[in-house]
Amino acid sequence: MVKLKGFQKLTLTDQALETWMRTWRVVNSQSTVVSLQDALSRILAEDLVAKESLPRFDKSAMDGYAVKSSDTTGASQSKPVTLQLTENQEVKNGQARQIWTGNPIPKGADAVVMVEETKKIGGKLEVWCQVTLWQNVSKIGEDIKSGTLIAKSGTRLSPYHIGLAAAMGHSELKVAQKPKVAILATGNELAEVGAPLTGNLIYDSNKIMISAECKELGAQTTDLGIARDNVDEIAEKIREALKTHDAVITTGGTSVGGLDLVPDAVNKIGKPGVVVHGVALRPAMPTAVAVLEGKPVLILSGNPVASVIGFEVFGRAMVCRLLGMSKTEPRSMTKATLKRKVVSALGRKTYVRVLVTLKGDELFAEPVSTKGSGSISTMTQSNGFMIVPENREGITEGESVIVHLFGTVEVSS
């Protein structure tokens, strides 16, 4: 626990997340059936099990000739075996039938001789090598046996899952319904994008940015607009949203100007209300997490970068659970060599924005330095987070670090 002005104490990041996640469960896990065409990136809501074996039948793995393996015993280039070519359904002793990759093995045959190891002479075939039982044959169920678990419930469906489901004849899949997340911005200083900007107003950017993050993970979002800095107005909007949504996210109104309008509003609505407020996390210290009517409420800072980091830690975990995933989906990860030393505060988990670049065969991570950490431009100039743990005061130049990627790696020439 770290003492801090404005907070009686800060809760360690992992502990805050654990406490919050322990306080709510998914109330209404709903699933829906979608066609394979619409299944990309959706989350499986049931185990995907092989309906049948793949291959469905013994098939040739090569272009060549289906034979009885015993007929090829002792065959070699200097001492070829000669077989009779047939086009019948069944291959009998002393016969060979032409076959292409993927074709079913004809009745009677139990191996395939590659075309390269043969020579066709009239209606006969010279075989230059011996094949063993089932050589060059993909046996039924060799890739997947009927009943095999292909992907667990909670898996995000890639093009390859969809391909595999298709190969097994699934034309539809049961996936999680998109959880409904309502997002509220708070602050007298905010104007909606598109509105005229007067005086000292600034455009709200958090709401639409956090909404995009939710959508990227697979949630649907509702824009609750901007609430003024007024506890009753904020409380009313959250109370209403909880009736029809699975979760609420707010931005601003926490530890602003010495006031905690949103935490106060949440605590006014009901129990347990705020379960953690103030996290030993940089730069998202004022984050608060709450539960109302058994549903999660995430209270993010109004500072754009702090709201992004707060969402990264708490919002991803929330949306992934609402989607029925068994654990929080990690970002892509890479190891990279840190190009410049980074200083952090002991006792805080620190998210450092870095730009990862590939130079030749080496990956480098360059911290994106800025005077004020609050500008969202630091997020568009970087492509990943390096996380400095609480027990370190920084990372030295040249150290090999894990980076959690949110953008594509720059390829430097």
Place this chain on the structure above:
Amino acid sequence: MVKLKGFQKLTLTDQALETWMRTWRVVNSQSTVVSLQDALSRILAEDLVAKESLPRFDKSAMDGYAVKSSDTTGASQSKPVTLQLTENQEVKNGQARQIWTGNPIPKGADAVVMVEETKKIGGKLEVWCQVTLWQNVSKIGEDIKSGTLIAKSGTRLSPYHIGLAAAMGHSELKVAQKPKVAILATGNELAEVGAPLTGNLIYDSNKIMISAECKELGAQTTDLGIARDNVDEIAEKIREALKTHDAVITTGGTSVGGLDLVPDAVNKIGKPGVVVHGVALRPAMPTAVAVLEGKPVLILSGNPVASVIGFEVFGRAMVCRLLGMSKTEPRSMTKATLKRKVVSALGRKTYVRVLVTLKGDELFAEPVSTKGSGSISTMTQSNGFMIVPENREGITEGESVIVHLFGTVEVSS
């Protein structure tokens, strides 16, 4: 050049790609204007330039008091300076006005003293430290100056680009229209997913899988169904599709059973037709690339894994160019330690499917071994490709390799 049965020669992968890309241009680059709400993952069709400076005005970077910096000269904890608190719009000599992070600096003030460095006594303020000109002030344009390039045309829009665009008051963005890609499967052995499966038929899985890959990149796709193994039928379907699409992709009918039905069909339609057929690429050797009516036609293998690798190399490049991106978007990349040696053929670029796992602070890549490489289950069991270049015969165990990730890294406990 490598000689191979069935192909007079194989073309090196990079050379094949370059030859193809040189032979066509984007004919009709179309853009469309979307609201910020709909801009996620779309591709910018014009440079995004800062409409105004951020911050829009000089603002406080701290909670504290706005002052004239000259009034604090020499102040220290043992020798504080005492200022008069004011609530007026303007701060005059000897005055201080309370200010919160993000608030505009009042007229007359030129610095902010942090609240921690002060003590309020009645209507007066003790200041315990000296501040310099513009200390604790975020100056206008400090984050972004009006006119700064935020993101180039061709950039894929992340939540953070959207947030930054919102902060600058853009409510809409000009993005690339989704290119139209038509996808045709070929093969007498194929049945549509959902149809009853009789005899030795198998379900087509390539079409829907490649369609999902196209969609993931940002294209829209048309399912052209399954063509029988008949040059005229294939040619007719491709010819029709070219009238209303930006590109055509086919699967199967290349180097199958000694026949090249799709390349023959394409060459029948017009010039230049097939520009490369047979690539020194494993496992996608039968891939062919063609151009008809100035539009790209990609001829993939019918083997599911070969079609995936063929798309990875040629399809991604094609869709990215159609989207107006200046270069092919790379996958996420990571360095990992190879857990088992991999053998490959000299002269071929080889895509090896690997499963990348994080163990403690180390990333490992384990080749996903299979007898037959054709099963798409090897794609769902892995999360990345390791690419073995043409000049190597394999990679030794323990070597540090670059992996191109298509799935999330497994976290092992």
